[in-house]
Amino acid sequence: MQLKQIIIAHKSGHPASKAWAETYTKALEERGCRVMVGPSGVSDNPYPVFLASAHASIDLAIVLGGDGTVLAAARQLACENVPILAVNVGGHLGFLTEPFELFKDVEVVLDRLIGDRYAVQRRMMLEACLQEGSRRYPEQVSDTFLCLNEMCVKPASIDRMPTSVLEMEIDGQMVDQFQGDGLLVATPTGSTCYTASANGPILHPGMEAIVVTPICPLSLSSRPIVLPPGSVVNIWPVGDREVNTKLWTDGVLGTTIWPGQRVAVRMSRCQAQLIVLREDYSFYGTLREKLQWAGTRVHFETENGNGGLADSTDSAWEETR
The missing domain is CATH 2.60.200.30 (Probable inorganic polyphosphate/atp-NAD kinase; domain 2)
Structure with missing residues (x-):
């Protein structure tokens, strides 16, 4: 991915989201990227200005907030074919966002984007x-x-x-x-x-x-x-x-x-394009985490590859008591 012109939208009224937007803006500008930054919220829609101000194609939108912030970005950017890196900074459930822990190391994230070490989900x-x-x-x-x-x-x-x-x-x-x-x-x-x-x-x-x-x-x-x-x-x-x-x-x-x-x-x-940084991303894992599904309570393992069941660990049994 080229990083020549980028949008960064942060959640309105959330200081941490704005601070991380400023951190990424500085890092991207040091790499020669043109960055357009603004708040996104119920009364803030920066995307018409972003799109009108772009002098070339927009390579990426970094959206910092929760699911509502991502939904607003998708409605504005999907038909412009702009991929979205959504990060949970100030959000709640975060079904559509990448975890904040993967976002903290700015240089690593930017290197991964430039090196195409990510996946893209296309959402209807x-x-x-x-x-x-x-x-x-x-x-x-x-x-x-x-x-x-x-x-x-x-x-x-x-x-x-x-x-x-x-x-x-x-x-x-x-x-x-x-x-x-x-x-x-x-x-x-x-x-x-x-x-x-x-x-x-x-x-x-x-x-x-x-x-x-x-x-x-x-x-x-x-x-x-x-x-x-x-x-x-x-x-x-x-x-x-x-x-x-x-x-x-x-x-x-x-x-x-x-x-x-x-x-x-x-x-x-139009399709929303959501960037996935997690190498172990699983929709079912997201359901377990976000909806607090229990998953299995007693963990079994196959033994010697023959499909037999090994004894459960004591800790697994403790969870069921």
Whole structure:
């Protein structure tokens, strides 16, 4: 990888994240790299300025924060084919980030990047827009919104918690009507986030698939469904006279859905590119760590390669007591 022009985005309001951004900026500039630095947060979006200021292709984005900071970067940079090195500095769960311990030795990290000693995960994304008109010849009436985790259609009101009634069509076929708190349309990456909280399935991020999950449905027959990546999901709000229903993308407000409009969700051509520094990276290891899955409680080993089971260690037995 060439390191000629780089973005560094740090978590807004987090001193350690900003300090490490400054440390990497100094090290990169000493190597002759042009660096653009700025905060990223709920009220800070530095990426339009970064992209407009770039006088050549951007080689890398270093994103220092948690999963929310990474999601914001992916929505802005995926279609620009900018790889993202995300590091957990000031984050909480950190599903999408590299551990901070691997990031502390600045020169080692930069040497690994220049020497191409890393892996790149390509993550599927979704895009959504509002449409009006006939099903056969729809008219797009909004911007196109991107997400790495999920699109969410749900109502929001200042003074109460309204229930939504949403109709869903998949590839031109009416599927169901959902009454409840809303509807999630997620990627495999997003299956471990809001979708998992809504009792949706967990999908491996290497897959290409779309997960539709109702949020707290009022019918026991409403169930999540996994769709092929080429599917198009259309969602209509029904009977929303107060215009409360909105489209949310990765937890950020996209737009209000007005009467007569529908949300069309499909797989995007853009893919997020996440750099992996860990040589022992495992998605299942991440599930065990982040979701606190127990894994095996008693460890067995094969003996002499013949598939026999050796006795468990005393320490392993102690863990089960």
